[in-house]
Amino acid sequence: MVDLLFYVAAAVSVLCALGVVVSANPVQSVMMLLGSFTGIALIYLLAGFQFLAAIQILVYGGAIMVLFLFVVMLLNQGDPVALAREQGVLHKEQLAGGLAVAGSALAVLLVAVARTDLPRPIFGYLWPEGGLDPLLGMAQAMFGPYVLAFEGASVLLLATAVGVMTLAKRQRNKPVAAASTSEEASA
Amino acid sequence: MFALQDLHLQGLSLLSPELTLVTTALVVLMMDLIWKERDSWRLGAIGLVGLGAAALQLVSAHGTQGTAFGLVSIDNFGGFFKLFTSAATGVCIVFVMLDRRERRHRIGEYYFLLLSAAIGIFFMVGTYNLLLLVLGLELASLASYSLAGFHKGEKRSAEAAMKYVVFGGLSAGVMVFGISLLYAVTGTLDMRVMSGALAIDPVGEGVARSLAVALEQSPGMVALAMILILGGFSFKISSAPFHFWAPDVYEGSPTPVTTFLAVASKAGGFGALMRFFGVLFVAPDVGEMVAAYRNEIGMVLALVAAATMTLGNLAALRQTSLKRMLAYSSVAHAGYVLVGVAAMNQAGMEASLFYLAAYYFMNLGAFGFLLYFSGVTGRETLESLRGMGPKAPMITVPMVIFLVSLTGIPPMVGFTGKLQLLYAAMGPAEGLQLGWLAVCLGLNSVISLYYYMRVVRVLFLEDSDEPRPEPQVPMAVFLCLMAFLTVWFGLFFTPLLDLARSGMDLLT
Numbered sequence: 001m002v003d004l005l006f007y008v009a010a011a012v013s014v015l016c017a018l019g020v021v022v023s024a025n026p027v028q029s030v031m032m033l034l035g036s037f038t039g040i041a042l043i044y045l046l047a048g049f050q051f052l053a054a055i056q057i058l059v060y061g062g063a064i065m066v067l068f069l070f071v072v073m074l075l076n077q078g079d080p081v082a083l084a085r086e087q088g089v090l091h092k093e094q095l096a097g098g099l100a101v102a103g104s105a106l107a108v109l110l111v112a113v114a115r116t117d118l119p120r121p122i123f124g125y126l127w128p129e130g131g132l133d134p135l136l137g138m139a140q141a142m143f144g145p146y147v148l149a150f151e152g153a154s155v156l157l158l159a160t161a162v163g164v165m166t167l168a169k170r171q172r173n174k175p176v177a178a179a180s181t182s183e184e185a186s187a
Numbered sequence: 188m189f190a191l192q193d194l195h196l197q198g199l200s201l202l203s204p205e206l207t208l209v210t211t212a213l214v215v216l217m218m219d220l221i222w223k224e225r226d227s228w229r230l231g232a233i234g235l236v237g238l239g240a241a242a243l244q245l246v247s248a249h250g251t252q253g254t255a256f257g258l259v260s261i262d263n264f265g266g267f268f269k270l271f272t273s274a275a276t277g278v279c280i281v282f283v284m285l286d287r288r289e290r291r292h293r294i295g296e297y298y299f300l301l302l303s304a305a306i307g308i309f310f311m312v313g314t315y316n317l318l319l320l321v322l323g324l325e326l327a328s329l330a331s332y333s334l335a336g337f338h339k340g341e342k343r344s345a346e347a348a349m350k351y352v353v354f355g356g357l358s359a360g361v362m363v364f365g366i367s368l369l370y371a372v373t374g375t376l377d378m379r380v381m382s383g384a385l386a387i388d389p390v391g392e393g394v395a396r397s398l399a400v401a402l403e404q405s406p407g408m409v410a411l412a413m414i415l416i417l418g419g420f421s422f423k424i425s426s427a428p429f430h431f432w433a434p435d436v437y438e439g440s441p442t443p444v445t446t447f448l449a450v451a452s453k454a455g456g457f458g459a460l461m462r463f464f465g466v467l468f469v470a471p472d473v474g475e476m477v478a479a480y481r482n483e484i485g486m487v488l489a490l491v492a493a494a495t496m497t498l499g500n501l502a503a504l505r506q507t508s509l510k511r512m513l514a515y516s517s518v519a520h521a522g523y524v525l526v527g528v529a530a531m532n533q534a535g536m537e538a539s540l541f542y543l544a545a546y547y548f549m550n551l552g553a554f555g556f557l558l559y560f561s562g563v564t565g566r567e568t569l570e571s572l573r574g575m576g577p578k579a580p581m582i583t584v585p586m587v588i589f590l591v592s593l594t595g596i597p598p599m600v601g602f603t604g605k606l607q608l609l610y611a612a613m614g615p616a617e618g619l620q621l622g623w624l625a626v627c628l629g630l631n632s633v634i635s636l637y638y639y640m641r642v643v644r645v646l647f648l649e650d651s652d653e654p655r656p657e658p659q660v661p662m663a664v665f666l667c668l669m670a671f672l673t674v675w676f677g678l679f680f681t682p683l684l685d686l687a688r689s690g691m692d693l694l695t
Contacts, residue, residue, distance in 0.1 A: 145390035159303035163333025
């Protein structure tokens with residue numbers, strides 16, 4: 001039963017991820033992404049990480065997804081004709097090439113998995129009687145042995161925030177004339 | 188079980204260079220808000236002081252062995268790369284301070300992001316734990332993505348940032364996938380536990396299996412994991428087949444950022460790669476099974492090295508832009524350094540460290556030259572350099588020295604480095620045949636002679652009636668210093684050799 005659920009969840013997340021890339025409508029892409037996140041949340045749940053599953057739904061499925069929708073709806077999506085032309089760029093040969101690469105990668109992975117002597121079934125054995133207490137365990141790992149990585153992540157987030165703000169903010173009262181092209185680019 | 192009292196200040200004092208850099212970065216960011224100067228040299232000075240303090244701490248900690256928080260390992264090998272990174276980041280900050288065009292941009296954020304990337308590299312090269320390695324790699328990458336697009340108005344810069352993000356995201360995904368597979372078969376993220384050097388995982392729990400056991404039980408999975416992880420490293424060091432981003436990103440980024448990517452970021456990638464493969468395969472007490480596997484990994488690395496240097500040099504032949512040519516040359520040099528790693532023994536790793544040290548002097552010099560000339564003439568083509576040689580000898584003569592050294596002609600430090608790489612390829616680990624790689628290295632040096640010397644020819648043997656370029660004293664002093672060191676360490680290379688050798692405490 002658990003195995004079956006896993007395959008369903010995995011199929012949903014992979015197919016939805018594919019849908020994000022191929023769908024022509026950005027809003028549709030965002031909705032597909034939501035499906036993919038939900039599938040991953042289910043996989044977390046099956047592995048015994050209830051807290052991660054809940055966070056995945058709350059943060060990614062909720063907050064981040066709403067932001068994506070806002071961005072897609074508020075921003076100018078560009079000329080529909082140009083968009084259609086962009087999407088026509090992928091020729092048959094390119095599609096075939098991409099599929100060949102992806103297919104061979106999948107084949108290699110399948111062979112590797114088949115020749116692997118990992119404990120089976122994949123799920124269940126991780127799951128102690130009465131379920132894990134994932135929140136306590138996670139907190140202990142995060143603020144115990146991995147506290148340095150946790151603090152390092154804060155530097156990473158700060159650097160990312162500063163970087164994004166620098167790139168996104170428009171330049172006001174430009175001092176040098178050479179920056180006039182930047183107005184066009186950022187507009 | 189991990190207890191709170193383990194979190195003693197001892198671990199923190201071992202991390203003092205990292206903490207210094209974090210503090211410096213935050214001070215720069217705050218002072219930028221307080222001073223509100225667009226053209227501030229004071230911020231750059233703060234950054235330099237912080238980097239200098241970190242470098243001093245690193246030098247005084249030379250020889251110290253220890254582990255902080257079970258994650259960061261303090262050793263000479265990491266110290267070498269941290270010192271390299273601080274020195275290279277310092278030069279990049281000086282470049283920003285010297286370049287009028289760079290200072291138009293948000294200078295506080297500029298320095299902050301450079302320092303953040305340096306912190307990321309510090310974590311990347313100083314850890315046995317794959318989690319922290321990925322975190323450091325991402326910190327360095329994310330800061331570099333924004334730096335690559337720092338010239339917001341310019342199309343090329345925006346394109347560079349975009350390409351860098353897409354390639355970087357893809358290769359980080361590939362690498363993390365590989366690490367997750369490795370975790371699945373070994374049950375640990377610590378390289379020393381995988382290699383069997385440590386019996387108990389300092390941070391993890393549960394049963395861990397060594398790589399030798401994993402190789403026996405699931406060879407396919409280990410092979411796949413190794414290839415995927417190598418892919419992630421390949422992106423960082425811009426080696427084939429993950430080098431396609433490098434020329435475009437290097438060309439589009441602001442020149443000080445290009446310098447950072449080509450020198451500090453690349454060395455950081457090598458530090459992580461050498462620690463990973465060194466600990467897992469080259470360390471003396473690896474089992475018989477792993478030793479046999481080592482030669483296969485060595486062969487893969489040798490193929491990557493040969494492909495990288497050949498592709499880089501052949502593409503560099505056709506370039507008309509000096510910046511793009513230096514970008515391809517930097518790709519080729521990644522291939523040279525990989526030769527030492529592919530030898531899969533201590534001598535090879537030493538040669539790689541030595542060559543990286545040599546690379547520091549000659550490449551920073553070459554990029555300084557590029558920065559000066561693109562600042563004076565506003566162009567980056569070879570054409571714009573025509574006849575400039577006699578007009579600015581304090582700038583162009585050092586450049587000739589750098590180019591000669593990059594080719595690998597005696598008596599420059601580049602020659603000494605290449606000689607050691609050749610020795611490494613002639614005497615690799617037992618059972619590995621890399622003679623062909625030595626031949627390939629020699630042939631590639633000959634190819635590279637052509638395009639490096641073309642710059643010299645344009646500079647000195649061609650004439651133009653362009654006016655004498657406006658002199659810039661600090662840059663001339665910097666270039667002369669770098670040129671002096673390039674020659675000095677080519678003749679008296681023992682200090683560099685000792686430094687490289689002391690970094691080999693990785694393998695004990």
